[in-house]
Amino acid sequence: AQSVTQLGSHVSVSEGALVLLRCNYSSSVPPYLFWYVQYPNQGLQLLLKYTTGATLVKGINGFEAEFKKSETSFHLTKPSAHMSDAAEYFCAVSVATGTASKLTFGTGTRLQVTL
Amino acid sequence: EAGVAQSPRYKIIEKRQSVAFWCNPISGHATLYWYQQILGQGPKLLIQFQNNGVVDDSQLPKDRFSAERLKGVDSTLKIQPAKLEDSAVYLCASSLWSLVTDTQYFGPGTRLTVL
Numbered sequence: 001a002q003s004v005t006q007l008g009s010h011v012s013v014s015e016g017a018l019v020l021l022r023c024n025y026s027s028s029v030p031p032y033l034f035w036y037v038q039y040p041n042q043g044l045q046l047l048l049k050y051t052t053g054a055t056l057v058k059g060i061n062g063f064e065a066e067f068k069k070s071e072t073s074f075h076l077t078k079p080s081a082h083m084s085d086a087a088e089y090f091c092a093v094s095v096a097t098g099t100a101s102k103l104t105f106g107t108g109t110r111l112q113v114t115l
Numbered sequence: 116e117a118g119v120a121q122s123p124r125y126k127i128i129e130k131r132q133s134v135a136f137w138c139n140p141i142s143g144h145a146t147l148y149w150y151q152q153i154l155g156q157g158p159k160l161l162i163q164f165q166n167n168g169v170v171d172d173s174q175l176p177k178d179r180f181s182a183e184r185l186k187g188v189d190s191t192l193k194i195q196p197a198k199l200e201d202s203a204v205y206l207c208a209s210s211l212w213s214l215v216t217d218t219q220y221f222g223p224g225t226r227l228t229v230l
Binding site for chain 2: 030036044049066104105107
């Protein structure tokens with residue numbers, strides 16, 4: 001079965017510092033990987049996704065992630081954190097299930113940005 | 116383009132009572148999902164519809180949970196009777212179809228508290 005593991009339930013960075021949120025996946029087939037962000041009292045919003053092609057994926061709000069097959073990783077980064085980046089971040093893997101697909105989420109990483 | 120709508124946003128009930136949640140997906144989206152998100156965890160899929168047919172309900176506690184999607188558009192999720200462990204945020208999402216690469220768009224969720 002496919003799964004994702006997010007290392008670190010809480011990450012704290014200073015404003016302007018590098019953001020690195022870790023995600024490792026387990027998959028017996030080529031994975032399709034997603035990062036979603038959830039702001040307080042809101043639903044999830046797609047940041048970026050990897051399907052095929054270029055392994056460095058750029059998303060919204062200056063975030064990017066690199067698919068590394070050899071390391072089974074899909075870490076999320078942003079060069080300079082803003083206060084507005086404080087939120088919960090979820091990594092997810094999509095797998096085909098018969099004629100449909102299923103999205104399986106990690107447990108999330110809460111990002112805190114301090115002055 | 117209007118997003119996924121959900122109501123109510125908040126609900127507090129006593130255990131053993133019943134409750135219903137409503138979801139209106141993005142227009143034209145064939146696939147609709149209901150997720151349960153317990154505090155501190157990632158969303159867990161409860162049920163997936165494609166048009167008005169059920170694709171996956173393997174994680175739905177069918178002794179107390181039920182869901183329907185009327186005419187392949189709106190959907191309702193019902194819990195009867197509710198238990199304390201049902202306290203969670205219930206998220207509705209929709210996607211154009213159900214390909215592994217399709218993006219799911221989430222509503223703001225309904226926060227259920229069972230006392």
